[in-house]
Amino acid sequence: MKYLIIGGVAGGATTAARLRRLDEDSQIILFERGAYISYANCGLPYYIGGTIAERDDLFVQTPESFYDRFHIEVRINSEVLSIDRKEKSIEVRDLTGGRTYSESYDKLVLSPGAEPVKPPIPGIESEGIFTLRSVPDTDRIHEYIAEKKPERAVIVGAGFIGLEMAENLHRRGIFVTIVEMANQVMNILDYEMAAEVHQHLKLKNVEFYLEDAVSAFKPDRNKKLSVHLRSGKVLPADMVILSIGVKPDTTLAQKAGLEIGESGGIKVDSHLLTSDRDIYALGDAIEFPNPISGHPMKIPLAGPANKQGRIVADNIVRGNSRTYKGTIGTGIAKVFDITVASTGLPEKLLKGIGIPHTSVITHSGSHAGYYPGAIPMTIKILFNPEDGRLLGGQVVGYEGVDKRIDLIASIIGMGGNVSDLAEIEHAYAPPFSSAKDPVNISGMVAENVIKGTSLQASWTEVFNPEKKKDILLLDVRTEEEHALGSVESALNIPVDDLRRRIGELPRDRKIVLFCSVGLRAYVAERILRQHGFSNVANLSGGYKTYSISTQ
Amino acid sequence: MKYLIIGGVAGGATTAARLRRLDEDSQIILFERGAYISYANCGLPYYIGGTIAERDDLFVQTPESFYDRFHIEVRINSEVLSIDRKEKSIEVRDLTGGRTYSESYDKLVLSPGAEPVKPPIPGIESEGIFTLRSVPDTDRIHEYIAEKKPERAVIVGAGFIGLEMAENLHRRGIFVTIVEMANQVMNILDYEMAAEVHQHLKLKNVEFYLEDAVSAFKPDRNKKLSVHLRSGKVLPADMVILSIGVKPDTTLAQKAGLEIGESGGIKVDSHLLTSDRDIYALGDAIEFPNPISGHPMKIPLAGPANKQGRIVADNIVRGNSRTYKGTIGTGIAKVFDITVASTGLPEKLLKGIGIPHTSVITHSGSHAGYYPGAIPMTIKILFNPEDGRLLGGQVVGYEGVDKRIDLIASIIGMGGNVSDLAEIEHAYAPPFSSAKDPVNISGMVAENVIKGTSLQASWTEVFNPEKKKDILLLDVRTEEEHALGSVESALNIPVDDLRRRIGELPRDRKIVLFCSVGLRAYVAERILRQHGFSNVANLSGGYKTYSISTQ
Ligand SMILES: Cc1cc2nc3c(=O)[nH]c(=O)nc-3n(C[C@H](O)[C@H](O)[C@H](O)COP(=O)(O)OP(=O)(O)OC[C@H]3O[C@@H](n4cnc5c(N)ncnc54)[C@H](O)[C@@H]3O)c2cc1C
Ligand SMILES: Cc1cc2nc3c(=O)[nH]c(=O)nc-3n(C[C@H](O)[C@H](O)[C@H](O)COP(=O)(O)OP(=O)(O)OC[C@H]3O[C@@H](n4cnc5c(N)ncnc54)[C@H](O)[C@@H]3O)c2cc1C
Ligand SMILES: CC(C)(COP(=O)(O)OP(=O)(O)OC[C@H]1O[C@@H](n2cnc3c(N)ncnc32)[C@H](O)[C@@H]1OP(=O)(O)O)[C@@H](O)C(=O)NCCC(=O)NCCS
């Protein structure tokens, strides 16, 4: 058999390696347009920032090592121009020699990845404006910084790569300004979770403009750039990173008449087969039904690309015996000292596609409070209010964020519900967790919501002057805490005085209780409910989430 | 309703708090024999070691704060002497006044915990010999160290608490010697995993004697102790910690005629009800069918006690509506710089009870190798060789061990198999993981074993001179690596030369391949298999596990 693979990085190289392990006798040729294969895309920002000191560390395999180990023929600088599906062959241009030739296949694998989005903004081709996808992109940015010693950078787009670049440029001593069209960074988070990132960026002296966009880039005589925003603001910049997002590279697939899906990725079935029985596709270039929503989604991440590669190889050699379950979308980024992570679907997306959902927000220590070094983290989970099925999770904090998002992802992946989260039998010793892990707590709070034991109110409800009119806000923290700052117009009765002072509360108004994170207010809510107050709710995430979100 | 609770720490206090949240009107009285409730047992070693500086930090609630918040009446220094099940009352002795009285109940909860095992060794009551369970125990040890400034401590028993105490006494400048009856520390690990702990203890200059036991303690004139071992060895000691294990405190239950289970814990049903419909029991005192083996097991850990507390309260107030699924036994300990964790059942236990199982051992980096600070960790998983159901996991390493054991535990908890482990969609960015997380890799290797794509050999097989006779050992590492040390009599053909040199290999002998961790040997194994060698296997865990285990 003869297998051709297009694209030599995450998806392509993984497929090739597994193919060889399963099929020693076949001919395997890997085509890569660029000069490098099998490199760590995800490490590129850290090489620019200097955390990864050696450029060589970015390469996992070279064409030579790949041949020695796997007898895989790697053709770099080789662009595949087209696919002849009838003849089962591809046309290749050797980018060094310029020669074009064709190569036949029994099975073809497409892992061409994605391209950074570059909107037609005036001046976008000016010197000093970069996108970051490949090793040459990285070399360009690295050299530019070394040579030009830029003092100010503007980053356009505040997703994972944008924020990683913010940290890494800052690390190189560059003052960073972020411009983002949405009203928040990290669109895969809900607003109140992103608000914690906003706060941290301010602390780190990173400037950002939200709900704004670049209208033009204007280089001046000294090769300095002015970045003009729609709002009228003009930002000076010595360099610009465009990190607005990526779009799947479907050029080849489209030309070959392969089916493209509704979200713009190559359409594949559960065996990762395209609409042609001899062509598989994977990685950033495809779309696949999201297991939670059922809607096709593009999730350009390395983990899924690697896992898909193994499935494609198995299906080629073992006759479509393995199905892909889909990607729920688990992502994480270190943003200076904090870690920001998300899995499944955020509230705004669930709302958009009409999936019944509700949420709880909790704050917990990264480990037992009595053991030194415990730092707060915030967890938001989304779940079906009827059966508790877990739909999404978001975690922001300093330590142990990766563990908690992985646990939430593993329960979502198993089709579990909030009780499964509450019941995870985690490993507990004081340096690592608490007797109830933060994800257990999050599941427990959600269970209480489902059972009607507790009702949650959102900070948006309390912040909205219209809605707020009808609500009595009850701060159950101590008088000292209340005096240090509270929600405007809130009444203060400390939880431990509540039973005694219950007569002070009106029985004809909705009462929203809050404390700092939600625990004492929950205890207070239970007291009120059992004293006949039925229209009460606990402010989700407490004063902490409220104050961060409304700053 | 009137609820009485016996035991005021992990299980008892949690039950009480949830009871009040669910039932504001009931009378709740908590009886505690000691002077303290609601304290952090798990923090006690760290207070002794000085990591937790303030004694006050050990207390989560006091009787006063518990009353103020929950209107729960706490009676400390109050020992429950007996239960009159017919009258539905208990007899209590006030240990300060000496008065004895009785108190009636509608529902009774037993969370009396466990007692440290103290075998009848001659001299065991000598001064300077301690067990560690409670705050007074802790105070005694703390004071003894402050006053006597001991230089040498002997720790008897190398379980979680023994090893935590080893670290914490060492931190106080005390030379520590451990005596353990088994041939390894941490009995919940299999030998080759414990061997990594042995290595680390040596590095830290902690002395240990395995397969040995104390025959007598002999105090001399200067109040120094001699610890006599069965082997004849005599260890000098200024203090001794007994951490041989705990036995459930079933005194009350037994006296009251409640059913005791076959492993010696109070027997409860899935609602955590004892053999009396009005008496619930939880925590260290009970046994419960292990979800993996079906056999009753005692698992004296704080996480389960806390989770059970919530279930007991729900069942009392909401009419036995909630079932307990059982504890798989997830434990973790920091041992100096390493972390040691286990979940589910180890190989030796699976073997003992005849559950079909096999295992794989892998070594992975704590995060992507190209990002600084990645440190190796070892993962062993146990699974059913037919359907891949996950039965257990063990992880030893420096960083991210807690995350991996929790992920394995969450998959076991959901009844998942090794493919579920391979498919966990973890969060990946270079500081946190690799594109395939170590637990994914572990699941993938196991999948290959199940499919017959790869076969594993155990280090015991290769180490056993009898079995070894018939085996050709093939080291597929580089010549340089081989020269630095290898398994005796192993042939060396580097994996990248294997295709060329395949003629050198005999076709009539079993070949066990190895590299440093198992990855290259797997690639080599696949080459051999596809060249017609069928009697080949990959040394599980590679030379690394072999050399650590045979040291
Ligand atoms: C800066 C950066 C940071 C990232 N960080 C993370 C992270 O932390 N975590 C994470 O999960 N993901 C991260 N990603 C995303 C991750 O790298 C991608 O999801 C993954 O590489 C996708 O794999 P792929 O095989 O689909 O595409 P790629 O890895 O991009 O490989 C596609 C290859 O195909 C080649 N190609 C395309 N068309 C042709 C053609 N016609 N002929 C020949 N060759 C062709 C391209 O040159 C390219 O090399 C990051 C990406 C970048 C750019
Ligand atoms: C040093 C140490 C370290 C530990 N570290 C960890 C760890 O890192 N992780 C982990 O998960 N677990 C750990 N544990 C175990 C954990 O603390 C226990 O599993 C947990 O406390 C069990 O809860 P329980 O309610 O069953 O018993 P306990 O918490 O022990 O409470 C039982 C209470 O009942 C009282 N009592 C008993 N009989 C009577 C009576 N007749 N009348 C009145 N009162 C009575 C006792 O005085 C006692 O205070 C550790 C334990 C110790 C001792
Ligand atoms: C490196 C690369 C070629 C991968 O090849 P790979 O061989 O599939 O991946 P790994 O080196 O992780 O090895 C995994 C394989 O070894 C096996 N393995 C790993 N450790 C093992 C061990 N200790 N014992 C036995 N087998 C082991 C796994 O089962 C798996 O084999 P399988 O797929 O046949 O089951 C490819 O992933 C790549 O190019 N990566 C870099 C690009 C990239 O991913 N970029 C984005 C992230 S920055």
Ligand SMILES: CC(C)(COP(=O)(O)OP(=O)(O)OC[C@H]1O[C@@H](n2cnc3c(N)ncnc32)[C@H](O)[C@@H]1OP(=O)(O)O)[C@@H](O)C(=O)NCCC(=O)NCCS
């Ligand atoms: C402290 C102690 C009394 C526990 O009481 P607890 O109130 O059940 O536990 P927590 O303080 O963690 O609070 C958990 C409760 O608050 C709720 N909660 C937590 N955070 C919340 C938030 N942000 N919003 C709403 N509710 C929240 C949880 O749902 C749970 O309530 P529920 O059980 O009614 O669902 C008891 O666990 C104890 O004594 N612990 C110390 C002893 C011990 O465990 N030792 C061994 C370990 S070292």
